[in-house]
Amino acid sequence: MSVPPIVEFHEVTKRFGDGPLVLDRLSLAAQPGDFLAVIGPSGCGKSTLLRLIAGLSPVTAGRLTVDDLTPADAAAELAFVFQEPTLLPWLTVAENVELAQKLRGTPAAARAATRQGALDLVRLADRGGAYPRQLSGGQKMRVSLARALSLSPKILLLDEPFGALDEMTREHLNEELLAIREQKAWTAFFVTHSVSEAVFLSNRILVMSANPGRIHTEIRVDLPYPRTNDTRLSRAYHDLVAAGSRLLRSVEEISPVASRA
Amino acid sequence: MSRKFLNVLLPAATGALVIALWYGVHFWLAAEMRFLLPTPDAILAALRDNGDALWRAALNTTAGALLGFLLAVVVSIALGLGLSLSSLVRASLYPYLMILQMTPIIVIAPILVLWVGPGLRSVTVITFLICFFPLVVNTTQGLISTDRHLVELFRMWRATRGQQLLHLRVPAALPYFFTGLRIAATLAPIGALVGDYTAGSSAGDGGGLGFSALIYSSQAKYPALFATAAVTCLLGFIFTAAVLALSWLALHKWHDSYERADK
Ligand SMILES: Nc1ncnc2c1ncn2[C@@H]1O[C@H](COP(=O)(O)OP(=O)(O)O)[C@@H](O)[C@H]1O
Ligand SMILES: [Mg+2]
Numbered sequence: 001m002s003v004p005p006i007v008e009f010h011e012v013t014k015r016f017g018d019g020p021l022v023l024d025r026l027s028l029a030a031q032p033g034d035f036l037a038v039i040g041p042s043g044c045g046k047s048t049l050l051r052l053i054a055g056l057s058p059v060t061a062g063r064l065t066v067d068d069l070t071p072a073d074a075a076a077e078l079a080f081v082f083q084e085p086t087l088l089p090w091l092t093v094a095e096n097v098e099l100a101q102k103l104r105g106t107p108a109a110a111r112a113a114t115r116q117g118a119l120d121l122v123r124l125a126d127r128g129g130a131y132p133r134q135l136s137g138g139q140k141m142r143v144s145l146a147r148a149l150s151l152s153p154k155i156l157l158l159d160e161p162f163g164a165l166d167e168m169t170r171e172h173l174n175e176e177l178l179a180i181r182e183q184k185a186w187t188a189f190f191v192t193h194s195v196s197e198a199v200f201l202s203n204r205i206l207v208m209s210a211n212p213g214r215i216h217t218e219i220r221v222d223l224p225y226p227r228t229n230d231t232r233l234s235r236a237y238h239d240l241v242a243a244g245s246r247l248l249r250s251v252e253e254i255s256p257v258a259s260r261a
Numbered sequence: 262m263s264r265k266f267l268n269v270l271l272p273a274a275t276g277a278l279v280i281a282l283w284y285g286v287h288f289w290l291a292a293e294m295r296f297l298l299p300t301p302d303a304i305l306a307a308l309r310d311n312g313d314a315l316w317r318a319a320l321n322t323t324a325g326a327l328l329g330f331l332l333a334v335v336v337s338i339a340l341g342l343g344l345s346l347s348s349l350v351r352a353s354l355y356p357y358l359m360i361l362q363m364t365p366i367i368v369i370a371p372i373l374v375l376w377v378g379p380g381l382r383s384v385t386v387i388t389f390l391i392c393f394f395p396l397v398v399n400t401t402q403g404l405i406s407t408d409r410h411l412v413e414l415f416r417m418w419r420a421t422r423g424q425q426l427l428h429l430r431v432p433a434a435l436p437y438f439f440t441g442l443r444i445a446a447t448l449a450p451i452g453a454l455v456g457d458y459t460a461g462s463s464a465g466d467g468g469g470l471g472f473s474a475l476i477y478s479s480q481a482k483y484p485a486l487f488a489t490a491a492v493t494c495l496l497g498f499i500f501t502a503a504v505l506a507l508s509w510l511a512l513h514k515w516h517d518s519y520e521r522a523d524k
Contacts, residue, residue, distance in 0.1 A: 054413075054417060055417070056413050056416065056417070075417055075418075075419060076419075078417065079417075080413070080414065080417060082410045084410065086408065086410045086411055086414060088411065088428075088429070088432070089515045089516070089517075090432045090435075090514075090515045090516075091515075099418075099428070100414075100418045103415075103418055103419075103420045103424050103428065104418070104419075131514060131515045132515075133515060133517060133520065
């Protein structure tokens with residue numbers, strides 16, 4: 001049981017310039033294979049947390065290691081999925097998925113194999129030649145996911161990836177995401193504003209409070225994997241969603257409102 | 262009535278109405294004033310009678326317009342790349358570009374002719390000055406408006422600056438660039454005309470359309486003057502059509518501005 005954590009925050013503090021404290025001495029250890037959901041009031045620093053791990057923004061104080069490296073050095077082990085699909089509109093679906101590898105100089109044949117595998121995973125194998133504007137919102141998001149998976153990341157960072165989609169699409173994508181993970185067990189940080197999504201996907205839910213951002217509580221989700229639509233009908237699932245919602249509500253009430261919000 | 266049929270009929274009807282009005286005004290004028298608005302058939306006749314001279318003038322103007330336009334494209338791409346580097350560079354150069362843009366070209370054209378020499382040279386330079394501002398502003402804006410998240414993805418992928426430019430910033434700037442190009446295409450023939458109006462007969466053999474206009478108006482050959490205007494119009498259409506075609510080639514597959522309404 002003494003596996004070293006793959007992502008470790010030790011008293012990490014973050015502020016932008018001389019602005020207010022965004023994250024306050026945050027400590028957290030993610031074990032390999034953890035699926036961490038992050039919920040909390042808007043503006044509490046969820047995106048910032050992910051951006052620190054991704055090396056897109058430096059920590060102000062404290063220590064953050066990703067697979068024993070600094071976030072910047074660990075870039076090759078990370079993939080980021082934003083709330084918007086963030087595809088390059090002038091490239092086809094296939095070209096979008098291949099782009100990162102192309103920039104790294106991977107030979108075309110190897111690229112094509114990886115790309116095909118990734119598109120198969122998200123069930124878009126036959127849409128490789130389409131341009132992003134020809135796809136639905138859900139399909140674009142799956143391309144974005146395929147692009148992230150094609151990098152074979154150890155850690156997947158997802159910032160409200162399905163937040164803009166309708167509920168049916170989102171539930172399907174959640175099931176797909178877990179099915180994909182059965183094959184390749186990356187560690188996930190998944191920011192969401194939906195408690196039920198957090199419960200369905202994760203084994204740990206971090207509930208954050210705002211101003212400054214702190215981890216208020218951690219909820220363990222001991223529902224067995226693989227999870228299916230039946231999981232959503234179980235008593236345990238409902239109890240966890242109810243408890244999570246109550247907790248989120250109380251956190252929102254205790255969080256002081258940001259002065260400039 | 263089918264939509265297709267209307268699409269042909271309505272513009273044709275508008276055209277017929279305008280021509281009818283035109284004749285109406287011509288004949289409504291007192292006989293001794295009718296020279297002020299020559300009839301379309303008189304203009305067509307002038308076009309035929311001065312065909313050779315107008316053709317040569319049009320070629321001269323086209324050469325100047327094309328050269329100035331291309332020069333503006335090349336310079337504004339280079340300058341746009343420089344300006345996109347940092348807001349500091351922009352802050353130090355934009356005011357002077359603005360001053361250049363505000364300077365009325367018509368006023369300084371005579372001195373420009375003295376500076377760069379008469380003929381095609383000054384026509385090219387004046388066209389360049391008129392086309393260049395919308396191009397450089399749009400190109401720069403395009404190069405600095407890249408989606409923030411896409412830039413961050415490139416950073417996470419460890420893309421080099423060159424890769425970021427080639428695979429991200431330049432393609433993302435294309436729609437802006439073509440907006441500038443369309444504006445420049447409508448300005449280029451006008452710029453060339455202003456140029457050879459000032460540069461006079463030295464702009465190629467017999468001068469360009471601007472010089473023709475000068476001659477015809479001094480000789481009170483008004484139908485020929487209108488014919489010159491018509492040729493200039495046509496030139497503008499050709500320039501614009503060529504740029505629209507290029508823009509279509511570069512963007513129609515992926516850019517939203519070419520989205521069909523029914524999709
Ligand atoms: N680049 C930035 N510069 C300054 N302040 C920022 C920046 N990014 C985020 N913040 C601030 O940090 C706080 C947390 O933001 P964020 O992490 O986006 O919250 P969340 O994702 O939980 O809604 C907010 O108060 C926001 O205004
Ligand atoms: Mg956020």
